[in-house]
Amino acid sequence: MVQMEKIDFAALAQNIKKPWSPIEIARMDGYHLLLSMFEGSYRFHKHDAEELFFVLKGTITIELGTDKTVTLNEGEGLLLPKGQAHRSIASKPALVMMFERTNLKTIFVP
Numbered sequence: 338m339v340q341m342e343k344i345d346f347a348a349l350a351q352n353i354k355k356p357w358s359p360i361e362i363a364r365m366d367g368y369h370l371l372l373s374m375f376e377g378s379y380r381f382h383k384h385d386a387e388e389l390f391f392v393l394k395g396t397i398t399i400e401l402g403t404d405k406t407v408t409l410n411e412g413e414g415l416l417l418p419k420g421q422a423h424r425s426i427a428s429k430p431a432l433v434m435m436f437e438r439t440n441l442k443t444i445f446v447p
Contacts, residue, residue, distance in 0.1 A: 346372060346393055350432050364439065371435040375427035383422045385442040388435060390415050395431025400424050422446050 344362060349372055352360055359373035375397050390399065391414035399407045399415060402422050407415055417423055425433075 346432070346434070350374070350394075356427075356430070359435065362434075367439055368436060369439045371437070373433050373435060374430050375425050375433050376430045378426040379424050380445050381422055381424045381447070382443050382445045383420050384417075384437070384444070386419050386438045388417045388437045388441070390417070390425075391434045391436075393432040393434055395427060395429060395433075397431045397433060398426045400426065 346362075349360065349362060353372065353374045356374050356376040357379055359371035362370040362372050364370075372393075375395075381400075390397070390409065392409045392411055394411055396408065396410050399409065399417075400423060401407065401417075409415055
């Protein structure tokens with residue numbers, strides 16, 4: 338049964354100990370909501386399903402292959418299609434919410 342309780346993202350963010358180590362906030366119908374701190378850059382990778390990013394605090398840049406970048410500020414998000422190679426970059430710590438399938442597969446690309 339679903340517990341109807343408000344979610345305090347700022348308080349939960351205190352549980353994140355290092356960048357790129359998301360914590361699960363909630364699960365729903367085969368999906369989960371994750372909260373992560375982004376800092377520095379992550380490796381290029383892709384997934385076997387769509388992924389949604391939403392920036393709660395700070396600014397991130399998402400590189401899409403070699404020819405396109407998208408900068409997301411607080412309150413902005415991006416839905417990545419299945420199979421889209423990408424990597425995230427944050428020059429300063431940023432708090433990011435991600436919505437994705439619970440059994441999402443990650444494939445690192447060169």
